[in-house]
Amino acid sequence: MNLTLFLLALFDGIAYAALVFIVAVGLTLIFGVMRILNVAHGSLYAMGAYLTASLTTFIVAAGLPPIFAFPCMLVSAVLIGAVIGGPLEWLLLRRIYHKPEVLQLLVTFAIFMILEDVQRLVWGTQPIFQSAALQLLGNVRVFSVNYTVYQLILLPMVAVALLLGLRFFLRRTVAGKLIVATTEDREAAQAIGIDADKVFLLTFIVGAGLAGLGGALASPTTSILPGIGADMIVLSFAVVATAGLGQIEGAALTALLIGLGRSFAVYVWPETQVLVPYLIMVAVLLVRPEGLFGSPAARKI
Amino acid sequence: MKKLLMATAACVSIPLAAFAQDKPESLKVGVSAFLTGPASVFGVPAKDAAEILAEDINAAGGIQGVPIELTFIDEGAGTEVLTTEYRRLVENGADAMLAAISSGNCKTIAPLAEDLEVINLMWDCGTQTIFEEDDYKYVFRTQAHAGTEMLATVAYLLKTQPDFQTIAVVNQDYAWGRDSWDIFSAALKALRPDVEVVGEFFPKFGSPDFSTEISRLQAMQPDIILSTSWGGDLDTFVQQASQRGLTNTSTFVLPLAESSLERLGSSLPGGHIVGARGDHYWNHPERRDDEDFKAFMAKFEEKTGSKAIYPVFHMSQGLAALEAAYDKAAEANGGNWPSEDQVIAAFEGLEFQGLGRPVTLREDHQGIEAQLLGTSVQGGDLPFATLENIMIFDGAELTTPVGETSVEWVGSLQPGWVDTLTVDSYEN
Numbered sequence: 219m220n221l222t223l224f225l226l227a228l229f230d231g232i233a234y235a236a237l238v239f240i241v242a243v244g245l246t247l248i249f250g251v252m253r254i255l256n257v258a259h260g261s262l263y264a265m266g267a268y269l270t271a272s273l274t275t276f277i278v279a280a281g282l283p284p285i286f287a288f289p290c291m292l293v294s295a296v297l298i299g300a301v302i303g304g305p306l307e308w309l310l311l312r313r314i315y316h317k318p319e320v321l322q323l324l325v326t327f328a329i330f331m332i333l334e335d336v337q338r339l340v341w342g343t344q345p346i347f348q349s350a351a352l353q354l355l356g357n358v359r360v361f362s363v364n365y366t367v368y369q370l371i372l373l374p375m376v377a378v379a380l381l382l383g384l385r386f387f388l389r390r391t392v393a394g395k396l397i398v399a400t401t402e403d404r405e406a407a408q409a410i411g412i413d414a415d416k417v418f419l420l421t422f423i424v425g426a427g428l429a430g431l432g433g434a435l436a437s438p439t440t441s442i443l444p445g446i447g448a449d450m451i452v453l454s455f456a457v458v459a460t461a462g463l464g465q466i467e468g469a470a471l472t473a474l475l476i477g478l479g480r481s482f483a484v485y486v487w488p489e490t491q492v493l494v495p496y497l498i499m500v501a502v503l504l505v506r507p508e509g510l511f512g513s514p515a516a517r518k519i
Numbered sequence: 520m521k522k523l524l525m526a527t528a529a530c531v532s533i534p535l536a537a538f539a540q541d542k543p544e545s546l547k548v549g550v551s552a553f554l555t556g557p558a559s560v561f562g563v564p565a566k567d568a569a570e571i572l573a574e575d576i577n578a579a580g581g582i583q584g585v586p587i588e589l590t591f592i593d594e595g596a597g598t599e600v601l602t603t604e605y606r607r608l609v610e611n612g613a614d615a616m617l618a619a620i621s622s623g624n625c626k627t628i629a630p631l632a633e634d635l636e637v638i639n640l641m642w643d644c645g646t647q648t649i650f651e652e653d654d655y656k657y658v659f660r661t662q663a664h665a666g667t668e669m670l671a672t673v674a675y676l677l678k679t680q681p682d683f684q685t686i687a688v689v690n691q692d693y694a695w696g697r698d699s700w701d702i703f704s705a706a707l708k709a710l711r712p713d714v715e716v717v718g719e720f721f722p723k724f725g726s727p728d729f730s731t732e733i734s735r736l737q738a739m740q741p742d743i744i745l746s747t748s749w750g751g752d753l754d755t756f757v758q759q760a761s762q763r764g765l766t767n768t769s770t771f772v773l774p775l776a777e778s779s780l781e782r783l784g785s786s787l788p789g790g791h792i793v794g795a796r797g798d799h800y801w802n803h804p805e806r807r808d809d810e811d812f813k814a815f816m817a818k819f820e821e822k823t824g825s826k827a828i829y830p831v832f833h834m835s836q837g838l839a840a841l842e843a844a845y846d847k848a849a850e851a852n853g854g855n856w857p858s859e860d861q862v863i864a865a866f867e868g869l870e871f872q873g874l875g876r877p878v879t880l881r882e883d884h885q886g887i888e889a890q891l892l893g894t895s896v897q898g899g900d901l902p903f904a905t906l907e908n909i910m911i912f913d914g915a916e917l918t919t920p921v922g923e924t925s926v927e928w929v930g931s932l933q934p935g936w937v938d939t940l941t942v943d944s945y946e947n
Contacts, residue, residue, distance in 0.1 A: 226734050445557055
């Protein structure tokens with residue numbers, strides 16, 4: 219492998235990692251705060267993608283310039299968070315926080331199945347492709363290989379901005395500090411007057427919105443069809459588990475590890491491409507069962 | 520209680536069916552197709568087609584005066600559900616079954632049909648191994664298999680691009696992607712031993728992203744890129760490749776792209792090789808002026824808003840075979856309604872015609888189906904690619920002889936074999 223190929227693999231890995239991180243960070247945020255493994259995250263991702271594609275198709279058909287595809291992504295993410303995420307937490311999840319984990323998993327899985335069928339009802343089964351946003355930004359040529367500006371530059375920029383933004387939000391703003399406090403110790407937080415219900419609702423809306431944003435950003439790069447949600451949720455779980463549940467920086471690092479591992483696999487030994495993310499997960503969890511950034515939890519008596 | 524009633528009904532009806540060959544009220548046909556999941560891109564149009572075709576048959580008086588009644592099973596629900604539903608339909612008196620799309624399901628269904636003693640027409644099965652590994656009494660395939668389809672692709676490639684030197688493959692990582700490459704590469708090795716395979720990629724089934732493969736392929740610059748992918752995978756791969764200019768530097772060979780032409784729109788530029796798993800194309804050069812073809816295409820477009828794709832043709836062949844077999848058996852039976860054994864006997868050597876060229880069933884129950892390939896061209900009246908430089912190959916010359924296995928047989932072909940083939944060419 220010469221330097222050119224090495225760099226090409228590096229670029230591919232970073233572009234892929236960016237997207238994986240955006241989806242996984244929402245999942246890890248929800249888990250960190252609410253201690254719920256939200257399987258429905260995959261459906262929210264898929265619906266974000268479908269919604270963006272529909273909105274973009276609509277505005278392009280209405281004769282508006284394709285630059286409006288970008289606001290469509292944000293609108294979709296907000297809609298997914300507020301219109302689907304909000305009621306989900308308020309009507310359903312709120313009732314199961316004190317129930318066994320198995321039940322929580324089954325409930326979110328049921329939501330996932332229901333939303334999968336909703337997608338089929340609304341958008342049908344034929345693959346949809348809407349790449350106006352990606353085409354608008356054009357290509358960039360690196361070592362005689364064309365990359366899309368969207369994947370090579372925009373997605374990593376969004377991922378970094380999101381990482382920094384979330385860090386700032388959680389550590390420097392009041393709402394963020396309330397979330398962190400509730401994460402650390404829910405009972406103590408409630409004792410000093412934090413409205414934990416409100417914090418949970420806010421977190422779930424943000425987390426669901428991030429899933430929607432991941433889908434929205436992925437939508438111009440790929441065919442949207444039934445089943446994409448299931449695919450993404452499996453990979454996101456791998457990232458979240460490897461990172462340590464609830465670890466945002468960990469999710470970023472793991473997404474990068476998995477993205478790079480996968481792209482180098484394609485260059486060196488394509489047969490192992492599918493295996494690599496899970497090999498990385500197994501390797502990390504063997505050495506650190508609590509994940510890269512996770513800390514062993516003290517059991518409360 | 521319900522079970523008891525059904526069992527009673529079955530006990531009453533079985534002896535009746537065995538003794539008197541009175542015309543039944545309807546001919547019950549079970550059809551399995553993917554109505555959910557990624558392969559519903561094939562199953563849903565096929566179901567639409569089956570409904571139109573059954574309506575047409577019934578409007579014309581049915582099969583020997585008996586209307587046909589279709590029941591659909593969703594293959595997308597998994598093999599377990601499929602076999603349960605399959606059994607249920609047969610036990611409730613289905614006269615014939617059309618199953619299945621997925622090769623895995625076909626391998627499960629074939630022995631099951633044999634156990635249940637029900638006529639099963641494999642209307643869309645790709646795997647070549649069914650009749651190469653086993654003999655069946657009740658199972659027939661009303662179309663070609665992967666061997667014929669891949670060999671036709673190699674033949675078209677060698678005829679149109681005789682001088683290419685390098686090839687890379689990007690197939691889905693499951694049975695079809697692997698098996699089709701085994702046959703394709705064996706044929707290529709036999710017919711053009713000097714060609715170098717520079718890359719073999721098997722991204723996982725349903726992969727949303729081929730960016731890394733595309734970077735790698737751009738660095739390799741192979742003359743030819745083969746992909747037997749289909750549905751969303753093929754759409755994504757071609758769209759991503761076209762966005763990044765890979766379609767300008769390599770010629771793509773896409774044996775299943777006929778089913779994606781309309782969805783791909785302008786993303787599939789001109790000059791790439793498109794196949795259709797048989798002589799299937801909404802603008803079939805030999806059939807497009809026939810009244811039955813035109814009438815069906817108009818109905819299909821009205822019902823679905825899309826052009827017909829190959830599963831629609833395969834479905835038409837399945838139902839045409841069924842109708843032809845009953846007609847032939849009734850004729851041999853002095854115009855009376857035939858027994859199941861008489862129908863099975865009629866299937867041997869049967870010739871029937873769906874929407875493509877006539878198909879014949881060989882003694883091993885394998886269908887001999889012509890193969891159509893063409894080169895994509897943009898810029899017509901339609902917002903998507905159509906085909907030019909179309910070649911229709913004779914199916915018999917491309918199908919593995921009875922008693923041989925496909926991979927070995929294609930591997931024994933000699934360079935120059937392609938020049939011996941019967942081909943009809945059309946400009947578009």
